[in-house]
Structure formats: C-alpha cells, structure tokens
Amino acid sequence: xxxxxxxxxxxxxxxxxxxxxxxxxxxxxxxxxxxxxxxxxxxxxxxxxxxxxxxxxxxxxxxxxxxxxxxxxxxxxxxxxxxxxxxxxxxxxxxxxxxxxxxxxxxxxxxxxxxxxxxxxxxxxxxxxxxxxxxxxxxxxxxxxxxxxxxxxxxxxxxxxxxxxxxxxxxxxxxxxxxxxxxxxxxxxxxxxxxxxxxxxxxxxxxxxxxxxxxxxxxxxxxxxxxxxxxxxxxxxxxxxxxxxxxxxxxxxxxxxxxxxxxxxxxxxxxxxxxxxxxxxxxxxxxxxxxxxxxxxxxxxxxxxxxxxxxxxxxxxxxxxxxxxxxxxxxxxxxxxxxxxxxxxxxxxxxxxxxxxxxxxxxxxxxxxxxxxxxxxxxxxxxxxxxxxxxxxxxxxxxxxxxxxxxxxxxxxxxxxxxxxxxxxxxxxxxxxxxxxxxxxxxxxxxxxxxxxxxxxxxxxxxxxxxxxxxxxxxxxxxxxxxxxxxxxxxxxxxxxxxxxxxxxxxxxxxxxxxxxxxxxxxxxx
Amino acid sequence: xxxxxxxxxxxxxxxxxxxxxxxxxxxxxxxxxxxxxxxxxxxxxxxxxxxxxxxxxxxxxxxxxxxxxxxxxxxxxxxxxxxxxxxxxxxxxxxxxxxxxxxxxxxxxxxxxxxxxxxxxxxxxxxxxxxxxxxxxxxxxxxxxxxxxxxxxxxxxxxxxxxxxxxxxxxxxxxxxxxxxxxxxxxxxxxxxxxxxxxxxxxxxxxxxxxxxxxxxxxxxxxxxxxxxxxxxxxxxxxxxxxxxxxxxxxxxxxxxxxxxxxxxxxxxxxxxxxxxxxxxxxxxxxxxxxxxxxxxxxxxxxxxxxxxxx
Ligand code: HEM
Numbered sequence: 152x153x154x155x156x157x158x159x160x161x162x163x164x165x166x167x168x169x170x171x172x173x174x175x176x177x178x179x180x181x182x183x184x185x186x187x188x189x190x191x192x193x194x195x196x197x198x199x200x201x202x203x204x205x206x207x208x209x210x211x212x213x214x215x216x217x218x219x220x221x222x223x224x225x226x227x228x229x230x231x232x233x234x235x236x237x238x239x240x241x242x243x244x245x246x247x248x249x250x251x252x253x254x255x256x257x258x259x260x261x262x263x264x265x266x267x268x269x270x271x272x273x274x275x276x277x278x279x280x281x282x283x284x285x286x287x288x289x290x291x292x293x294x295x296x297x298x299x300x301x302x303x304x305x306x307x308x309x310x311x312x313x314x315x316x317x318x319x320x321x322x323x324x325x326x327x328x329x330x331x332x333x334x335x336x337x338x339x340x341x342x343x344x345x346x347x348x349x350x351x352x353x354x355x356x357x358x359x360x361x362x363x364x365x366x367x368x369x370x371x372x373x374x375x376x377x378x379x380x381x382x383x384x385x386x387x388x389x390x391x392x393x394x395x396x397x398x399x400x401x402x403x404x405x406x407x408x409x410x411x412x413x414x415x416x417x418x419x420x421x422x423x424x425x426x427x428x429x430x431x432x433x434x435x436x437x438x439x440x441x442x443x444x445x446x447x448x449x450x451x452x453x454x455x456x457x458x459x460x461x462x463x464x465x466x467x468x469x470x471x472x473x474x475x476x477x478x479x480x481x482x483x484x485x486x487x488x489x490x491x492x493x494x495x496x497x498x499x500x501x502x503x504x505x506x507x508x509x510x511x512x513x514x515x516x517x518x519x520x521x522x523x524x525x526x527x528x529x530x531x532x533x534x535x536x537x538x539x540x541x542x543x544x545x546x547x548x549x550x551x552x553x554x555x556x557x558x559x560x561x562x563x564x565x566x567x568x569x570x571x572x573x574x575x576x577x578x579x580x581x582x583x584x585x586x587x588x589x590x591x592x593x594x595x596x597x598x599x600x601x602x603x604x605x606x607x608x609x610x611x612x613x614x615x616x617x618x619x620x621x622x623x624x625x626x627x628x629x630x631x632x633x634x635x636x637x638x639x640x641x642x643x644x645x646x647x648x649x650x651x652x653x654x655x656x657x658x659x660x661x662x663x664x665x666x667x668x669x670x671x672x673x674x675x676x677x
Numbered sequence: 678x679x680x681x682x683x684x685x686x687x688x689x690x691x692x693x694x695x696x697x698x699x700x701x702x703x704x705x706x707x708x709x710x711x712x713x714x715x716x717x718x719x720x721x722x723x724x725x726x727x728x729x730x731x732x733x734x735x736x737x738x739x740x741x742x743x744x745x746x747x748x749x750x751x752x753x754x755x756x757x758x759x760x761x762x763x764x765x766x767x768x769x770x771x772x773x774x775x776x777x778x779x780x781x782x783x784x785x786x787x788x789x790x791x792x793x794x795x796x797x798x799x800x801x802x803x804x805x806x807x808x809x810x811x812x813x814x815x816x817x818x819x820x821x822x823x824x825x826x827x828x829x830x831x832x833x834x835x836x837x838x839x840x841x842x843x844x845x846x847x848x849x850x851x852x853x854x855x856x857x858x859x860x861x862x863x864x865x866x867x868x869x870x871x872x873x874x875x876x877x878x879x880x881x882x883x884x885x886x887x888x889x890x891x892x893x894x895x896x897x898x899x900x901x902x903x904x905x906x907x908x909x910x911x912x913x914x915x916x917x918x919x920x921x922x923x924x925x926x927x928x929x930x931x932x933x934x935x936x937x938x939x940x941x942x943x944x945x946x947x948x949x950x951x952x953x954x955x956x957x958x959x960x961x962x963x964x965x966x967x968x969x970x971x972x973x974x975x976x977x978x979x980x981x982x983x984x985x986x987x988x
Contacts, residue, residue, distance in 0.1 A: 180946045180953065184961075187939040187968075194929040194976070201926055229927050339925065348923060402827030409831050430831035431919045442922040599922040607924070608915070615906055622899045 173240070174247035182241040189237050193228030196220060200227060200371060242336060249329050256322050264303050264316035267630040268645075276655040277645035278663065284670055286311035286633035289642055293631040296665040300629070313631040318649070324620025331614030338606030347372035347381070348599035353388045354449045354466040354591045355411075361385035362439070362598065368541075382600075384436045386415035386426065391446055391592040395515050404475060404515050411443050411594045428596075438600045445595035447471045447478055448498055450522050450566070450587055456487040457582030466591040469498040470542060475512040476500045481544050482524075483531050487583070491531045493544045494585075496524035496562075510563075520569070522587045524562045526552045526579060552580045566590055629662070683768035684826050690761030691782055695816040697754035698789070698809050704747035705806035712740035712880040740880065747805055748796065754812070755789045762786050769826035774842045775833055777977055781819030785812045788850035795854060799893055803884040807857035818974075837916035844908025849969055851901030852941075856966035858894035859959040862887050866955065891955065894962060895948060902941050909934040933972035940965035 172178055197205035206226050210217040224231030271277040282289065290304050290311045300317035349370035353360050360366055362385065364378045372378075394408040409430050414423045417436050426434045426441075434441040447470060454463035462484050469480030482494040501514035502521035510521060530548035532539070539545060552560040560580055564587035567575035576586040626649035633642045644666070646659050678686070715737045762783050766773035774783045792808040795801045866887035868877075884890075913934065914924035925931060944961040947953035 176946055176950050177953070180943055180950055183939050183943045183946065187936040187943075190932050190936055190939075193927055194932040198927060201928060396827055400827070402825060405827055406830050407828055431835045431916075433919070433922060440922050442920070444921060597922050601923060604918065604924060608911075611906070611911055615903055615911065618906065619903050622903065 170247065173244050174251075176248075179241070179244050179248065182237060182244060186234075186237050186241060189234050190228070192225050193234075196225045196228075198226060198228065200229070203369060238336075242333065245329060245333060249326060249333070252322075253326055256326060259322070260319060264301055264314040264628065266305075267312045267314055267632055271630065271632070271643045271645035274645040274647050276647075276659040277643065278659065279641060279643045280663075280667075281636075281639045281641055282667075282670055283638070284640055286635060286640055289631065289633035289640055289670065292669040293629075293644075293666055295669040296662060297629060309635055311631075311633045313629075313633075315629040315631075316627070317629075318624045318626030321621050321624035321626045321649075324617040324622075324624065327617030328614045328621060331610045331617060334610035335607045335614065338603055338610055342373075342601040342603050342607070344373035344375040345603075346599065346601040347376050348597065348601075350444065350595055350597045352468050352593050352595050354468065354593045355388050355391040355413075356466075356591050358388045358466075358593070359385065360388075360596070367598075382437050382439050383419055384415060384417050384439070386434075386441070387413045388594055389413040391594045393446060393516070393592065398514055406515070409443055409446055409594075411446075411596075438602060439598060440600070442597045442599070443594055444597045445471075447476065447593055447595075448500060448517060448520070449591045449593040450498055450520070451589045451591055452482060452522075453586040453588050454482070454484055454487070454492070455584050456484075456492070457579075458488050459583075460486075460488065462486045462488075462492075464588075466593070468593045471515075473512075474515065476515040477512045479542075481542055483533070483541070483544070485531055485533055490528045490581070492579075492583075493527040493529075493531055493546075493549055494524045495527070495544045496522065498522050517590050520566055520590050522562075522564045522566075524564075524585065525559045526562065528552065528581055625658075627658075631666075678767075680768050680770070680826075683764045687761045687764035687768055687826075690757050690764060691816065692820075694754045694758035694761055695813060695820070697750055697757060698785075698816065699813045701747045701750035701754055702806060702809040702813055704743050704750055705809060708740050708744035708747060709806065709880040711736050711743055712883055714878055715740065715880075715883070740883075744802065744805070747809070748802060751789060751805065751809055752793055754809075755786065755793060758782065758786045758789065758816075765826060769828070771829060772839050772843075774839075774846065775829045776824055777822045777973075778819045778824055780842065780846070780973070781815050781822070784846045784849055785815045785819075787846045788812060788815075788853050791847075791850040791854055795893075795897075799896075800885075801854070801858065801893055803861065803890075804854060804857040807860065808853065811853060811857075832920050835916050835919060837912055837919065841908055841912035841916055844904055844912055848901045848905035848908055849973075851897050851904070852966050852969050855894050855897040855901060856963055858890050858897060859962040862890035862894055863956065863959050863963075865890055891959070894959065898941065898944060898962060902945065905938060905941065909938060929976050930972060933968060933976055937965055937968045937972060940968055 197209050199206050209226075210221075213220075220226065224233065228234055268274065271279075284292070286306075286309065290313050293313050293315075294302055294304070297315050297317070300315040301319075302313060302315045304311060304313045306312075347370070349367035351360055351367050362381050362383060364370060364381065388411055390412045392408070392410045392412075393406065396402045396405040396407060398404075411426075411428045413426055415426050415434065415436065416423050428434045428441060428443045430443055433443075447468060449466035449468040451466045452463060453461065456462045463482065463486075467480055467482050469478035471478045476499075478498040478500075480496065480498060482492075484492040484494075499510060499512035499521045500516060501512055501518040502510050503513045503519070505511050510523065527544065527546060527549035529550050532545040532548055554560050562577040562585055564575055564577055564585070566587045566589050568589045569575075572586075575588070576584050578584055628647045628649065630645045631642065633640050644659070644663065646655060646662065648655055713736075762773050762779075765779060765782065769775065769779075773779045788808060789812050792801070792804065796805075861884065865881060865884065868881055869887050913931070917926065917931075918924040940961060944958055944965055947958035947961050
C-alpha cells in the first residue's frame with residue numbers, strides 16, 4: 152500500500168461522508184429549523200428592502216446599537232450572508248436528496264413486489280384464518296380485495312403465495328413536492344434578481360410621472376436589473392378620490408374607498424388612455440404594474456420672499472402620521488432672497504381644539520383644513536452635494552424665527568378657497584408672505600415588475616398537490632400465503648407499511664373484511 | 678332586524694358563548710378531578726353488576742357525567758357562537774373576519790366545531806379541556822380588541838383575502854387540536870414510561886394510550902399542513918400581489934407565516950426521522966403552534982408592518 156493512497160482515500164471518504172450528512176433527513180430537518188430561526192430578526196428589526204425610512208428612524212433612536220446590528224446584517228436579513236448560507240445549504244441538501252431518490256424511485260417502479268417473508272408473525276400486523284376455499288380461490292379473492300396494486304402469485308408445491316405492493320404515488324408526490332420547493336425558490340430568486348420596485352408620490356390635478364429612475368422617491372431593484380430596462384410609460388393623475396366612514400357612524404373615519412383616475416401613455420408615440428386604479432386593482436402596463444398604496448393631502452402653497460418675488464407656488468405633500476391624517480411636511484425654498492427659507496409643519500384635514508386648547512385632527516376628510524408652519528432661515532444645506540430627503544429639514548445651518556416669548560414663530564392658515572385671499576395669507580418676520588391657496592390630494596403609487604410570477608405560483612400549486620398525494624397515499628405491502636391442510640385451507644395474511652405510521656391493525660382488519668367477503672363470493676359461485 | 682340590532686344580538690351571543698365555553702371547561706376539569714383515584718378498568722368492574730351502590734355516587738360515573746355535560750355545553754356554545762358570528766356578518770354586511778376581534782370569534786367557532794366533529798370521528802373528547810379552555814381565553818381576549826362592525830379598509834376588499842383568512846382559520850383550528858393532542862401525548866408518554874402499573878389511577882389512564890394520541894396528532898397536522906400551505910403561501914401571496922405589487926415582501930406577518938410553515942414541515946420530517954419521532958416531534962408541534970399564535974397576537978399588537986391595519 153503506497154503511503155499517499157491513504158489520505159486520498161480518506162479525503163474522498165470524508166467528502167462522501169460529508170455529502171451523506173448534508174443530504175440526510177436529519178440535516179434537512181436541522182437546516183429547516185435553522186432557517187426559521189434565522190428569519191426571526193427580520194421580523195423584529197426594520198428591513199431596508201421593506202421600509203428604508205424605518206431603518207433610518209431606528210438609527211436615530213438607537214445610535215449605539217444600530218451600526219453594530221447593521222454590520223451583522225440585521226437590517227437586511229434576507230440578503231445577509233448568514234441567511235443566504237442556510238438557504239443555499241438547504242437547497243443543496245434538498246437537491247442532493249431528490250436526485251438519488253428519483254433514481255431509486257424509477258427503479259422501484261419497475262421492480263416486482265418483494266417475496267413473502269418466512270415468518271409473518273414478525274411483521275407489524277399479521278393474522279391467520281381457515282377457509283374451505285382452495286388456495287387458488289384464496290389467491291383470486293385476495294387479488295380482488297386488493298384492488299389496484301402490483302401483484303405476483305407463485306405456487307410452491309401447493310403453497311400459494313401472493314405478494315402485493317401499492318401506493319407508489321406516495322413517493323411520486325413526495326418527490327414532486329420537494330422538486331417544487333426548489334422550483335419556487337429559483338422562481339423567487341429570478342424574479343428578485345430581474346425585478347424592480349419603486350414608489351412615487353404624485354399630486355392630483357395634473358401631477359405627472361414618467362417611468363425613469365430620477366422620478367422615484369424610493370427605488371430598489373434586483374442586482375441583474377438595469378435601469379435601461381424600465382418600460383417607458385408615463386401617466387398623469389387627474390383626480391384622487393377618498394371616501395371615509397361618515398362622522399358619527401360605526402368606525403367613523405375608517406377608509407372606505409381610494410380611487411386614482413387619470414390618463415396614461417403605455418409608450419412614447421402611443422395614444423393616451425384612461426386609467427382608474429383602486430386598491431387591489433392595479434394598472435397593468437406591459438410587465439409592470441402600478442398600485443395605489445397610499446394617499447394624503449398636499450396643500451397648494453404660494454410663497455413670496457422679502458423682495459416680493461414668488462419663489463414657491465406648488466402643492467406640497469404632507470405625509471399622514473395617524474388615522475385622522477394628522478400630517479407632517481417640509482417646504483424648502485432655496486430661491487428665496489436674501490436668505491433661503493425652510494418650513495416645517497403639520498396639516499390637519501379636520502381641525503378642532505382639544506380640551507387643552509391644542510389643535511388636533513378629528514376626521515380624515517378635508518372638512519376644516521388647517522396648516523401650521525414653523526419657519527427657518529439661513530442655509531438649507533442643499534449645495535454640499537449630499538442627497539437629502541424632501542421630508543426632513545437639515546437645521547444645522549438654519550435659524551428659527553422666534554416669537555418675543557422665545558417660542559417658535561408659527562403660522563396657522565386656512566385655505567383661500569375657504570376663507571378668501573386675505574385671511575389665507577400670513578406675513579413672515581423677515582419679510583415676504585405665505586399663502587395657503589387650496590388643498591390638493593396626493594396618491595402614493597408603487598410601481599413594480601416581478602418577472603416570472605407564474606413560476607413560483609405554479610410551482611407551489613404543483614407542490615401542494617404532490618404534498619397531499621404523499622400525505623394521503625399509503626405505500627403498502629401485503630402478503631397472503633394459503634396452504635392446504637386436509638379439507639381446509641390455512642390462510643396467513645400480513646401487511647407492512649413502507650413508512651411506519653398509522654393504524655396498521657385496523658387497516659388489516661378492513662382488508663380482511665373485504666378479503667373474506669370476496670372469498671364468500673367465490674364460495675357461493677363455486 | 679336593523680344593523681344595530683344585529684350588532685347587539687351578535688355581542689350578546691358572543692358574550693354568552695364565552696360563558697358557556699367557560700362552563701364547559703369547568704365541567705371537563707371536573708371530569709378529570711372526579712376521576713382522580715379511579716383505576717382505568719373501574720368502570721368495567723362496576724358495570725359487571727355485583728356492585729349495589731347507586732351509580733351517581735360512584736366517582737367514575739360522576740366523572741363520566743361531568744364529561745358529557747362538558748361536551749353538551751361545548752356543542753351549545755358552538756351553536757350560540759355560530760349565531761353571534763353570523764349576526765356579526767349581517768351587521769357589517771360582509772364576511773365576519775375583517776379584524777382581530779372578528780377573527781378571534783370566527784377562529785374559535787372553527788376550532789370548537791372541528792373538535793365536535795373529531796369527537797365523533799376519532800373520539801378525541803380527551804382534548805376537550807384544552808379546546809374549551811383555549812376557546813374561552815381567545816373569546817375573552819377578543820373582547821379586549823372589540824370594534825363595532827363596519828366596512829373593511831380598502832386593502833382588504835379582495836376575495837383572495839376572504840379565502841386566505843378562512844384557510845388560516847381552518848388550519849389554525851386544526852393546529853390547536855394537534856397541539857392539544859401533542860401536549861397530552863407528551864404527558865401521557867412520560868407517565869407510561871415512569872408510572873408503575875399499580876399507580877396507574879386517575880383520568881390520565883382513562884384516556885387513550887400515548888401511541889393513539891400521537892396518531893391523532895399526526896393526522897390532524899397532516900390535514901392542517903396543506904391547508905396552511907394554501908392559505909399562507911398561495912392565497913396570501915396572490916392577494917399581496919394584487920394589493921401591493923409583490924407576492925412576498927418579508928413583512929413581519931409573512932415572516933411568521935413562513936416560520937410556522939417551516940416548523941410544521943420540520944414536524945412532518947421529524948416524524949419520519951429516527952431519534953426525532955415521538956417526543957421531539959411533539960415538541961415541534963407545540964413550537965409550531967406557538968409561532969402561529971404569536972403571528973396573530975404578537976405581530977398584530979407589537980410588531981406592526983403592512984398587515985397591521987388588519988387589527
Ligand atoms: C435536505 C432536504 C430534504 C430532505 C432530505 C427531505 C427528505 C424528506 C423525506 C425523506 C420525506 C418523506 C418522509 C416520510 O417518508 O414520511 C420528506 C417529507 C416532507 N418534506 Fe422533506 N426533505 C428535505 C427538505 C424539505 C424542505 C426544504 C421542505 C419544505 C419546507 C420539506 C418539506 C417536507 C414535507 C412537508 C414533507 C411531508 C410529506 C410527507 O410526509 O410525505 N422537505 N422529506
């Protein structure tokens with residue numbers, strides 16, 4: 152024996168041992184449970200792919216813990232190396248288990264039922280009885296009672312032995328199920344790699360969106376997606392309508408209907424068409440879909456600076472923070488002279504005073520709108536090239552206008568459409584005016600494409616059918632031995648489940664009943 | 678009846694059903710405690726005829742009476758609860774499982790009904806105390822999140838959602854029965870290993886053998902798992918695709934549905950794995966049920982996510 156042959160053999164054996172371990176059911180079980188455990192952090196910590204803003208908030212609230220958690224991948228669990236590792240090992244284990252089992256299965260499909268064991272009493276369920284029928288009649292009756300099964304009958308010197316096997320579909324179902332798990336996982340992975348998803352806020356009364364990267368407020372895509380693949384459609388939002396449970400009714404203020412209407416162009420050069428999108432009824436444009444996922448108010452605000460120039464005249468989306476649509480928003484006016492202006496405030500669709508005299512919103516519809524704004528002046532910090540959220544004000548180089556008592560100077564306005572030009576306008580301490588012109592609404596759309604959605608769908612449906620087959624079909628071997636003993640025939644019967652479970656004895660009794668019944672028939676006819 | 682009358686009727690019916698199930702639970706507990714010193718074969722001896730004592734005085738007999746009162750009350754509770762759930766649907770003019778309160782009532786109804794059916798099919802009256810106890814707790818907890826009937830928020834206007842929730846309730850009911858059977862299996866199989874023959878008295882020994890409990894648990898789980906697969910991994914994603922443009926988004930609710938699915942897949946594997954059969958499998962079934970409950974209580978109340986408006 153050469154000295155270097157031993158380690159080589161050792162390595163191969165080790166590999167084989169490792170492979171057998173990896174593809175064993177015990178490992179699969181372990182990996183399956185490990186996958187469940189590794190999925191948990193993703194439900195506790197906010198996830199970038201789900202809600203990037205919540206992750207930012209978490210960083211602000213937990214400045215110490217967040218960076219460490221981030222390094223560990225806790226904010227993107229489902230793409231983290233450790234989650235992927237468990238997932239990939241499970242896939243490999245699964246494939247490594249399916250392949251050999253498939254070969255075994257096809258071999259078993261052609262095999263004959265195994266011969267009867269010598270001693271039936273050693274099997275989990277067996278019995279004997281006597282009959283006046285001949286062994287051949289017994290075999291015929293057993294065949295009939297077994298129904299659809301693979302059956303061999305041999306006659307050894309007058310001892311008739313019948314072996315039967317049925318329930319091959321069980322393993323087929325099981326294989327289909329496990330294959331479908333692989334198909335679903337691959338389908339989901341491909342859909343994620345080539346898909347994209349983004350969201351955008353569009354105000355009604357003519358707000359426009361065209362499908363290019365710069366237009367999105369939030370955008371994420373799979374790593375194999377390129378922004379050139381964005382289908383070039385565009386749309387205009389004419390009307391956003393909302394209905395709420397009326398004031399004073401049960402569940403007052405609960406949303407009843409959200410509807411966005413407008414026109415869209417599937418691709419440049421094609422005529423405009425109308426769309427009417429409600430929740431659960433997206434607009435389909437080619438492989439992309441446009442979903443209505445949120446809405447809120449966008450007061451139209453007109454601002455003049457100290458020099459009398461109109462420096463802002465546009466709708467400003469205020470993001471709802473609760474079920475009465477108490478909303479928060481920010482306006483940045485970089486063109487204001489002599490200093491840039493920044494506004495931060497709230498919007499109340501139906502304003503009322505609470506017991507302490509503070510303004511609150513008591514209903515989500517815009518019945519008595521009130522806009523409250525605090526004002527900053529200075530440098531908005533837009534020039535240093537860092538991307539800023541349109542919903543937060545960077546106050547590091549800004550100074551707030553204060554009242555004489557030291558509290559923040561606050562503007563409270565109602566729209567010109569309700570209270571007229573005069574009352575809807577406020578003067579700024581440093582000169583200039585702010586007018587609340589009217590109230591528009593905005594819609595938040597999610598635009599996404601997940602290619603191959605049908606693959607996981609059909610995969611899992613096939614898997615479900617396979618699963619139910621494998622859970623209901625019983626793979627069973629049955630043996631009957633009939634031996635002439637004087638004028639009587641001694642019949643021995645035994646059954647064995649390929650997968651030991653369930654109540655074999657009860658099943659044996661049921662079989663015996665059918666068996667004796669068909670024996671009775673043969674006795675009557677003979 | 679007007680909508681308000683339906684609502685009131687529904688509230689009374691649900692409250693009554695809660696009381697009736699609580700009484701059923703008490704009756705089942707009495708059935709256990711009355712049989713404390715009774716040997717499993719005592720009943721047979723008594724019915725042998727020579728005993729002269731009046732049957733009501735006999736603990737075994739009294740235990741049986743308590744048990745059948747428990748079952749009758751359970752059936753009554755189910756009927757009253759059915760009326761409550763139907764009236765709730767009439768009051769809200771839609772299917773009565775659109776928020777946490779309604780889900781609690783409807784799911785309890787499904788669970789108690791499943792129990793009543795299975796008592797007739799597989800004689801599982803021995804899980805009665807657990808089912809009625811859990812039913813009382815769920816109904817009581819639902820009252821804490823009561824909201825008046827009303828229309829659904831727009832995102833819930835989808836028949837896929839109706840199917841999804843119905844499937845989840847049926848699977849959940851079966852998971853409850855399975856968990857109850859697995860729990861009693863753990864207790865019984867331990868007792869079978871440790872209790873000497875002479876000490877085998879009390880209700881535990883009037884229940885079926887551990888092997889039989891394990892078999893019931895398996896059958897119930899084998900029924901529930903495909904339904905859960907359908908509800909959580911087919912109907913749910915289809916609805917999510919319509920509502921949000923993604924069939925799977927790792928939302929906390931989805932994560933926990935997936936975890937539940939994985940644990941029960943683990944249970945089915947464990948049953949076929951040497952060394953995991955029996956005890957470990959039963960523990961997995963209990964963990965699986967815990968993850969299911971957490972999804973409907975913990976995630977709704979504490980975690981949030983896109984599904985959380987379904988409260
Ligand atoms: C390494 C990977 C895997 C191996 C080796 C494996 C092996 C097996 C085997 C041998 C059975 C049949 C059990 C029996 O005979 O009773 C089975 C059943 C089952 N497997 Fe897997 N499996 C693997 C992965 C998975 C995965 C990833 C899932 C999905 C979560 C899964 C879900 C199931 C289910 C639900 C059953 C029950 C069906 C039945 O009892 O026939 N398996 N698996």
